[in-house]
Amino acid sequence: MRRTKSPDLNGRIALITGGARGLGAACAWAICEAGGKAMIVDLLTDRGEATAEELRAAGHDAHFTPLDVRDEAGWAAAVAATVDRFGRIDILVNNAGIATAATIEDLTLADFQAILDINLLGAFRGMQAVIPVMKAGGGGAIVNIASNSTQRVSAITTSYAATKAAVANMTKSAAIHLAQTGTGIRVNSVHPGPHATEMLLGSDAKADLPQVQALRDAIPMGRMGNAEEVGAIVAFLASDAASYVTGAELFVDGGLTPH
Numbered sequence: 001m002r003r004t005k006s007p008d009l010n011g012r013i014a015l016i017t018g019g020a021r022g023l024g025a026a027c028a029w030a031i032c033e034a035g036g037k038a039m040i041v042d043l044l045t046d047r048g049e050a051t052a053e054e055l056r057a058a059g060h061d062a063h064f065t066p067l068d069v070r071d072e073a074g075w076a077a078a079v080a081a082t083v084d085r086f087g088r089i090d091i092l093v094n095n096a097g098i099a100t101a102a103t104i105e106d107l108t109l110a111d112f113q114a115i116l117d118i119n120l121l122g123a124f125r126g127m128q129a130v131i132p133v134m135k136a137g138g139g140g141a142i143v144n145i146a147s148n149s150t151q152r153v154s155a156i157t158t159s160y161a162a163t164k165a166a167v168a169n170m171t172k173s174a175a176i177h178l179a180q181t182g183t184g185i186r187v188n189s190v191h192p193g194p195h196a197t198e199m200l201l202g203s204d205a206k207a208d209l210p211q212v213q214a215l216r217d218a219i220p221m222g223r224m225g226n227a228e229e230v231g232a233i234v235a236f237l238a239s240d241a242a243s244y245v246t247g248a249e250l251f252v253d254g255g256l257t258p259h
């Protein structure tokens, strides 16, 4: 019997959007701890530099370059900076995202377009910018961070859930195309449930609010996720342990979605 492959990213180069903090920073840590090297990109320059510095202090090879995922020319520069530093790109994590809470009656067209431009078109621009580099390198793995809101919505997830459902389906189309054309590039989406990041809580002060407690109570495992638990799944999907996995949706939500 063949041995089960364990996640190993030794020497793999990853570009992680929104990697300055939260789930993106956890992805950078998980990838580096599996032996990979990370280029963190984000709007938040000081925070991104600090995260890269913490990774280096722990002995990892991690760097930061500023990027607004809405900026197509910026994408070309970030990809060039990554290739200049590391020589290749094996892993792309499209994690940068924002959340807008509004009902179908309250949501403005401008707010809808703004979230689409980051959550959906940011990932689109990222894939288009990185795929040629991955093809030249003989393959790669793309992980798009969606959300469990692709399955579980509320009255105020009008725009957010729509962008994440679109990310999931864009992921599948890309996965099929890149498999059928023999590129060696796999594309999957990860669907976190509630995680206690600054996106969800804003600050720790909100962690005890009744609505946050109610959200926690709805989760079969009785707790929100830790960012590291998303990072571990991203590292797995990026690794050869997931060599036959493409076009998949992986939920990381303590059982919330099937509940």
Ligand SMILES: NC(=O)c1ccc[n+]([C@@H]2O[C@H](COP(=O)([O-])OP(=O)(O)OC[C@H]3O[C@@H](n4cnc5c(N)ncnc54)[C@H](O)[C@@H]3O)[C@@H](O)[C@H]2O)c1
Pocket (backbone or CB within 6 Å): 017, 018, 019, 020, 021, 022, 023, 024, 041, 042, 043, 044, 067, 068, 069, 070, 095, 096, 097, 098, 099, 118, 145, 146, 147, 148, 191, 192, 193, 194, 195, 196, 197, 198, 199, 200
């Ligand atoms: N926290 C959760 O409960 C949860 C649940 C499901 C999905 N998600 C998704 O996970 C991803 C990360 O979320 P998080 O909770 O870590 O949020 P966060 O707000 O802590 O981090 C998001 C990061 O993305 C960056 N970013 C935002 N817009 C950007 C842009 N235009 N260009 C570059 N960077 C940009 C931010 O500066 C920030 O560093 C998002 O896509 C989010 O939708 C989060």
